[in-house]
Amino acid sequence: MGFWFFMLIMNMLIPLAMLIFGALFKNKAPKEINYFYGYRTNRSMLNMDTWVFAHKHCGRIWYKVGWIMLLLSLIVMLLCMNLKEDTLGTVSLILICVQLAVMAASIIPTERALRKTFDEKGNRR
Structure with a gap:
């Protein structure tokens, strides 16, 4: 149970970071x-x-997705509560790889929005 609790905390770090930095960034750069x-x-x-x-x-994006990933990660971890340590580690x-991919994928809509709103020199269209 101790390893499961440790992994629960580790699996919450990326969604929590997205929530915290999402809240900061959406209000103040x-x-x-x-x-x-x-x-x-x-x-x-x-x-x-x-x-x-x-x-x-x-x-x-990070604020919304952070909440979703936090909830989904918690559900996954609750479903894995009785697994062996090696399986739980896997x-x-x-x-965590999925969380990192989702976090990195947020670049795509942000860059699209920048291209749509600004020209190559940074002037608003």
Whole structure:
């Protein structure tokens, strides 16, 4: 049961991070464009307008998807409560890989929204 509880906590980290950073980003982007913190792509870093837009857009996605992934991850873990440790470890690895893929996939709609809203130089269309 101790290993299951440990894996439950590990499997909640990515959805919780998405919830926390989603809530932060949808309300307030980092004050300055930087290479260390925030939604950093070439298009989002063109100017402050693209920077703020990208953070609000990505933040909304992460906040919504974070709740969904948190609930689904909890359901998966509850269904796996009585599995052997090696099987539980494998299920958790798959779950974390899916979470990372979903998190990375949020780049696609955000970049599409940036392309639709801004030209190549960062001016609003």
